[in-house]
Amino acid sequence: xxxxxxxxxxxxxxxxxxxxxxxxxxxxxxxxxxxxxxxxxxxxxxxxxxxxxxxxxxxxxxxxxxxxxxxxxxxxxxxxxxxxxxxxxxxxxxxxxxxxxxxxxxxxxxxxxxxxxxxxxxxxxxxxxxxxxxxxxxxxxxxxxxxxxxxxxxxxxxxxxxxxxxxxxxxxxxxxxxxxxxxxxxxxxxxxxxxxxxxxxxxxxxxxxxxxxxxxxxxxxxxxxxxxxxxxxxxxxxxxxxxxxxxxxxxxxxxxxxxxxxxxxxxxxxxxxxxxxxxxxxxxxxxxxxxxxxxxxxxxxxxxxxxxxxxxx
Amino acid sequence: xxxxxxxxxxxxxxxxxxxxxxxxxxxxxxxxxxxxxxxxxxxxxxxxxxxxxxxxxxxxxxxxxxxxxxxxxxxxxxxxxxxxxxxxxxxxxxxxxxxxxxxxxxxxxxxxxxxxxxxxxxxxxxxxxxxxxxxxxxxxxxxxxxxxxxxxxxxxxxxxxxxxxxxxxxxxxxxxxxxxxxxxxxxxxxxxxxxxxxxxxxxxxxxxxxxxxxxxxxxxxxxxxxxxxxxxxxxxxxxxxxxxxxxxxxxxxxxxxxxxxxxxxxxxxxxxxxxxxxxxxxxxxxxxxxxxxxxxxxxxxxxxxxxxxxxxxxxxxxxxxxxxxxxxxxxxxxxxxxxxxxxxxxxxxxxxxxxxxxxxxxxxxxxxxxxxxxxxxxxxxxxxxxxxxxxxxxxxxxxxxxxxxxxxxxxxxxxxxxxxxxxxxxxxxxxxxxxxxxxxxxxxxxxxxxxxxxxxxxxxxxxxxxxxxxxxxxxxxxxxxxxxxxxxxxxxxxxxxxxxxxxxxxxxxxxxxxxxxxxxxxxxxxxxxxxxxxx
Numbered sequence: 001x002x003x004x005x006x007x008x009x010x011x012x013x014x015x016x017x018x019x020x021x022x023x024x025x026x027x028x029x030x031x032x033x034x035x036x037x038x039x040x041x042x043x044x045x046x047x048x049x050x051x052x053x054x055x056x057x058x059x060x061x062x063x064x065x066x067x068x069x070x071x072x073x074x075x076x077x078x079x080x081x082x083x084x085x086x087x088x089x090x091x092x093x094x095x096x097x098x099x100x101x102x103x104x105x106x107x108x109x110x111x112x113x114x115x116x117x118x119x120x121x122x123x124x125x126x127x128x129x130x131x132x133x134x135x136x137x138x139x140x141x142x143x144x145x146x147x148x149x150x151x152x153x154x155x156x157x158x159x160x161x162x163x164x165x166x167x168x169x170x171x172x173x174x175x176x177x178x179x180x181x182x183x184x185x186x187x188x189x190x191x192x193x194x195x196x197x198x199x200x201x202x203x204x205x206x207x208x209x210x211x212x213x214x215x216x217x218x219x220x221x222x223x224x225x226x227x228x229x230x231x232x233x234x235x236x237x238x239x240x241x242x243x244x245x246x247x248x249x250x251x252x253x254x255x256x257x258x259x260x261x262x263x264x265x266x267x268x269x270x271x272x273x274x275x276x277x278x279x280x281x282x283x284x285x286x287x288x289x290x291x292x293x294x295x296x297x298x299x300x301x302x303x304x305x306x307x308x309x310x311x312x313x
Numbered sequence: 314x315x316x317x318x319x320x321x322x323x324x325x326x327x328x329x330x331x332x333x334x335x336x337x338x339x340x341x342x343x344x345x346x347x348x349x350x351x352x353x354x355x356x357x358x359x360x361x362x363x364x365x366x367x368x369x370x371x372x373x374x375x376x377x378x379x380x381x382x383x384x385x386x387x388x389x390x391x392x393x394x395x396x397x398x399x400x401x402x403x404x405x406x407x408x409x410x411x412x413x414x415x416x417x418x419x420x421x422x423x424x425x426x427x428x429x430x431x432x433x434x435x436x437x438x439x440x441x442x443x444x445x446x447x448x449x450x451x452x453x454x455x456x457x458x459x460x461x462x463x464x465x466x467x468x469x470x471x472x473x474x475x476x477x478x479x480x481x482x483x484x485x486x487x488x489x490x491x492x493x494x495x496x497x498x499x500x501x502x503x504x505x506x507x508x509x510x511x512x513x514x515x516x517x518x519x520x521x522x523x524x525x526x527x528x529x530x531x532x533x534x535x536x537x538x539x540x541x542x543x544x545x546x547x548x549x550x551x552x553x554x555x556x557x558x559x560x561x562x563x564x565x566x567x568x569x570x571x572x573x574x575x576x577x578x579x580x581x582x583x584x585x586x587x588x589x590x591x592x593x594x595x596x597x598x599x600x601x602x603x604x605x606x607x608x609x610x611x612x613x614x615x616x617x618x619x620x621x622x623x624x625x626x627x628x629x630x631x632x633x634x635x636x637x638x639x640x641x642x643x644x645x646x647x648x649x650x651x652x653x654x655x656x657x658x659x660x661x662x663x664x665x666x667x668x669x670x671x672x673x674x675x676x677x678x679x680x681x682x683x684x685x686x687x688x689x690x691x692x693x694x695x696x697x698x699x700x701x702x703x704x705x706x707x708x709x710x711x712x713x714x715x716x717x718x719x720x721x722x723x724x725x726x727x728x729x730x731x732x733x734x735x736x737x738x739x740x741x742x743x744x745x746x747x748x749x750x751x752x753x754x755x756x757x758x759x760x761x762x763x764x765x766x767x768x769x770x771x772x773x774x775x776x777x778x779x780x781x782x783x784x785x786x787x788x789x790x791x792x793x794x795x796x797x798x799x800x801x802x803x804x805x806x807x808x809x810x811x812x813x814x815x816x817x818x819x820x821x822x823x824x825x826x827x828x829x830x831x832x833x834x835x836x837x838x839x840x841x842x843x844x845x846x847x848x
Contacts, residue, residue, distance in 0.1 A: 031723065033730035038360055040368030040482060044442065044762055044772060045733050047368075054498045082360050083519050084502060093518065152565050164565045165557065262557045262566070264521035272358060272520055272558070277726050 001305070004313035008298050012291070019290045020072060023283050024065050032277040033057075034081045055081055068283065077287065078280035080273075087284035091266055097167045098254055098265035101188065104181045105250065109189035110196060110243060114232075117200025117239075122227055124205060132197060139194030144253050148187040148260035155183060165262035184261040188253045192246055199242045203235035210234075236307040244300030251289050345526070345550030351830065351847055353574040354563045355840070358556040359523055362512070363500040365437050368482040370838065377541070377839045378525045378552070379420070379506035380486035383411065383430070384478035385542035388835070390656060390753070392478035393542035395534065396425070396487060396507070406792075409473055410463045416532030419489055420511045427456035432493035434485070439497035441483040443476040443760040446789065469790050471797075472759060480541060480838040481754035481761070509533070509545040509843050510552065523554040525842070538844045540836050545843035548832075552842045567592060567825055573847065574826040574833075576840065579698075580638050586825045594823045596643070598837045600752025601821030603652045604633070604703060605763060607774040607814045609744050612737055614684040614716075621812035623678035626671040627710040633817040636702040644820040650805040653819055655756025656794070657801035662809040675714040688719040690738040692731060692746040696724045700747045703817045707747065732773040746773070752819065753837035758785045758804055766813050776813035 035052035036043075052058050056067075071078055077087035120132040156164040162183050168176040207213065208231055216226050258267035266285055273281035304311045344350075360369045364376030385395040394400060398414030417425035431454055438444030453465040464473065477485050487493075492501040504512045510525040517524050533544035555572060557563045560579050566572045568589055578586055578594075586592045608615035608624065615621050634644035648666035651657035689711065693704035708718045719738075723731070728746055736742035754761040764785065768777035781804065788800040824840075826833070831846045 031730055032726035033733070036729035036733065037726055038367050038369070040360075040370070040372075043368050044770070046770065047440065048733060050498050051366075084500075085519065090520075149561055152562070156569055157565055160569070164569045164571055165562050166566075166571065259559050260562055262555075262559065262562055264518060268558075269520060272556070275558075275724075275726065276360070 001302075001313050005298070005302070008301070012294050015294060016287065016290060020069065020283075020287060023286045024068060027277075027279050027282055028061055028064070034277040034279070037276050038082065068280075072287070077284035080281050081278045082276060087280050090269060090281060091284060091288055094264060094266045094269045096169060096265075097263045098258070098267060100167075100170065100177065100181055101184055101254060101257065101263060101265060102250055104178075104185040105189045105192065105253075106243075108185055109192040112189070113193040113196035114200050114239070116193070117197040118204055118227055118232060120197070120201045121204030121208060121231075122223070129201075133201070136194040136198045139190040140198075142190065144187055144191065144256045145260050147190050148184070148257060151183045151187055152260075167263045167265070180263075184257045184263060187260070188250070188257040191249060191253065195246050195249065196239065196242060200235065200239050203238045204231055207231045207235045233307070237304055237311075240300055240303055240307060244297050247293055247296045251293065349548075349550040349847060350553065351549055351551070351574060351842065351845065352553045352555055352572045353576070353840075353842075354555050354557045354566070354572050355576045358520060358558075359554065361500050362502065362504045364486055365440050365483050365488075365497070366500040368441075370482060373480075373482045373484050373839055374554070375512075375523065376484055376486045376506075377508070377841060378510040379504055379508045379512050380488065381417070381506065381508045381545075382478065382485055382541070383487060384474050385540060386478045386480055386836075387540040387542040390540075392474035393536075393539075395478075395542060396430075406469045407466045408463055409466075410457075410461065413460045414534070417507055418530050418532075419507050420505045420528060420530075421489075422530070423489075424459075425487070425507050426459040427462040428459070429490045429493060430487055431456060431462060432490055433487045436488075436493050436495065436497050437483060437485050441485070442762050442765075443472075443479060443481075444483070444485065446759050447473060447476045469792075471791050472789050475757075476760070478542075479753075479757075479760055480836060481751055481757070482838070484839070507531075509547045513551075521556055523556075525552045525554070526550065533843070538834055538841075540834065541839060541841055545841070547843045548846045549842065564825070567827070570827065573830050574824065576824050577822055578825045580641055580643070583641075583823065583825075591828055592825055593828050594825050595833065595835075596821045596823050597833060597835045597840060598752070599821060599835055600652065600654050600756065600837050601643075601819060602749045603647060603752055603755040603819045604699065604749045604817040605747065605814050606703070606707060606817055607732075607746055607748065607763070608812070609738075609742070609774050610768075610776050611735055612742060612744060613687065614679065614682050614689065615744060617682035618811055619678045619682035620684060622665075622810075623675040623682065623714065624815050625665040625809065625812060626668075626675040626678070627714055628707065628815060628817055629670045629710070630816065630818045633703050633706055634820065636706050637699045638820060641820075643823055644818055647816050647819040650808045651758070651801060652752045652755040652816075655752060657756050657758070657798060659798070659802045659805055661802040661806040665809065670710075672714050679714060679716065684716070686717050688717050688738070689744045690719045690721055690742070692728045692743050693720050693722050694725040694728045694747070695722045699749070699820075700725070703747050707745070707817070735775070747817070751838050758788050758801065763814060766811075774814065776811070778807070778811045778813070780807050781811065781813070 035055060035057055036048050039048045039051050068078060079086055080090060116132045120129040123129050152164050155162045163180055166180055168180045170177045213231060216230055255267035255271055258265045259271050270282060270285040355371060355374060357371050359371045359375045361367055361372055362375060364372040381396050383396045384392045387393045396413055396417055397411045399412045400410060402409050413425060419425060434454060438448040447470060450466050450468050450470045451464060452467045456462045489505055492503060495501050509528055509531045511528050513524040513526045527547045527550050533546045536543040538544055563575045564578055564582050564586060567575045583594065587594060606628065608621050610616055630646035638644040645653060647653045648663040649658045691704055691708055694700040704720060708720045711718045731743055732746050734742045738744050750761060750763060758764050762772040765771040766776040766778040766781040768775055784800055784804045788797055788804065791797045791800055829848045831848055832844050834841050834844055
């Protein structure tokens with residue numbers, strides 16, 4: 001097992017190297033000039049050229065890449081072109097809101113989705129099943145920002161139950177923290193619920209059709225323990241796989257959700273950085289998100305050994 | 314064994330509650346009252362704390378909070394002393410002498426002296442177009458003592474006070490000697506001003522929120538506030554600039570009372586806000602913005618004056634304004650080179666405008682220009698609605714005149730990069746781009762970089778016209794307002810012949826705020842938070 005983990009961790013290195021190369025090239029070959037944005041609308045071409053030089057943006061691309069990779073190898077993600085602050089510090093400052101949003105979304109979405117998927121699988125073809133699947137299709141089809149605006153209109157503007165935007169750190173109380181995260185978590189969780197509910201239903205239906213389930217029914221096992229104890233456990237591997245894969249969906253959704261609900265997280269950091277072409281921030285965030293994604297999938301793979309004793313590494 | 318009575322349990326509970334609540338209580342006591350705190354959302358984020366290093370307006374908004382200026386433009390667009398107490402000019406109009414007023418202190422408690430002012434002026438002039446224009450005529454800036462300094466000119470220059478007082482970026486903010494001696498190409502990172510607010514770095518989160526607290530040591534002038542001149546008396550304890558990029562969210566937050574002020578509500582959401590009894594709409598910058606269509610003088614067809622003149626007959630400003638603002642009361646047309654409502658507005662050489670759109674005339678002019686049907690690259694900033702709409706409409710107008718338009722969609726960051734290219738349009742260059750500028754700046758032939766027609770060193774598009782430059786310089790040294798107006802008419806008369814750029818309209822941006830926000834001063838380019846009350 002330990003050898004497997006070490007192997008997987010080592011395999012991360014070429015993956016991250018490829019990500020780094022692609023991110024750098026994509027950003028620097030794409031049009032856009034941070035110096036022109038810094039200089040402002042009334043700046044002359046000479047002013048912009050001076051700023052470009054001061055920021056080192058007039059250096060050849062290969063040189064800029066080597067400098068960045070050299071820093072990266074030392075764990076330094078560089079400094080923001082605009083603020084001059086280290087990117088690692090900027091990401092760390094914004095990590096709590098994003099982690100909170102991801103955590104609440106994941107908790108709510110997994111709980112709701114598995115409940116819906118199991119319920120639908122228990123009564124296939126019924127109105128309940130069709131409703132759950134209809135909801136799943138809708139949840140997957142409607143963009144996060146549309147769900148967000150509708151939730152804001154209904155629950156913040158009309159009913160005044162929850163705030164429109166913002167984030168309260170957990171240190172200021174769990175209540176205020178949850179109040180700010182409720183609407184964003186629902187908006188972000190919709191697609192996730194849809195994805196997990198659909199895979200839960202499909203896998204559960206397969207498992208419920210297995211011989212050993214028929215045997216369990218014949219032996220008189222009650223429906224609820226049969227569903228939750230026998231079927232769900234055997235259906236867990238594909239569900240956990242989808243939850244892991246869905247982290248990419250979650251990361252993409254965080255970027256939009258944080259913008260719609262004005263949450264000062266890493267998603268907002270990267271959106272603002274893209275608009276300004278603040279290359280070090282964009283590169284740093286993508287590298288960090290890529291690392292998280294790879295690690296989450298490693299954890300998912302390791303969880304198979306717990307969920308299915310037949311799997312061993 | 315000690316018996317736990319109900320009273321003991323109650324006391325213990327209260328004590329535990331008090332201990333647990335203590336951090337919140339301390340926090341609450343340390344924070345200014347919400348009744349005197351304004352939460353405001355503006356058009357963007359502050360890109361840097363150095364308002365000299367960048368011409369971005371948000372940096373000037375920040376500068377207006379923490380720094381002060383020697384002079385300030387009043388409500389009538391006239392310069393008035395601000396940090397300066399007494400001042401005078403010699404009979405030959407070549408020596409300006411200024412004395413700093415009493416009570417000026419930096420946020421660190423030290424006194425503001427001429428040792429701070431002079432390097433501040435020099436650093437600002439190294440970066441600002443208006444400052445550079447003035448410095449070309451300055452022989453010497455020197456201190457007489459800690460409070461008195463003088464600017465000695467090589468030749469008469471009528472804009473000294475105007476340039477020092479202007480609100481268009483870069484504003485001449487005065488910094489401490491330490492920051493003012495920073496290389497003008499490097500940004501200042503420490504924020505210690507002498508203005509009416511201080512930046513609270515503990516509560517500020519760059520990119521998210523910027524917290525400004527009232528400067529208790531600020532001594533305002535005794536005159537009533539007007540423009541950015543007069544007494545900057547602060548009635549609020551705190552102003553928080555919140556970076557909220559999503560307009561829909563900002564409007565909802567305003568309606569829900571989570572923010573107090575929103576600078577740029579989209580036009581299509583104004584009816585929603587106008588129907589809310591807790592929200593009011595005010596125009597804070599009556600001169601607003603002027604939309605520019607900028608042709609590239611370096612490449613065909615707009616290297617030919619006839620092709621540029623053809624543009625005048627193509628563009629229907631009313632249609633352009635309707636495309637972005639509907640039948641809004643906030644938009645209008647502008648035949649004057651200096652924008653409407655500005656002191657230099659005039660009607661010289663505007664027959665092309667009075668005659669209306671004339672495609673036949675435009676076609677004829679393109680023909681006379683020798684236009685050969687080559688693609689004309691028009692850069693469309695798709696992420697800025699007004700520019701995007703104007704680009705699409707202009708493309709259609711050009712097509713109607715027989716021009717082969719290549720509308721290239723990109724985001725604004727891409728436009729600002731590509732517009733600096735002097736390459737041919739089919740080799741990464743361009744023919745036309747669309748932008749806008751402040752009405753106040755547009756009304757000034759010197760302070761707006763886009764008004765320069767100095768060729769290679771001019772603003773993007775690189776217009777060249779010797780007569781235009783000669784008259785701009787003449788305008789700068791004019792002694793009286795009437796003389797300036799007369800020269801402005803000549804400048805415009807000439808400009809609409811060689812067409813350095815043209816306009817697609819002028820509009821004001823109404824700001825939305827909660828009804829309990831009172832006394833916001835209408836100032837172009839900057840939003841002052843002194844004098845404001847939250848009732």
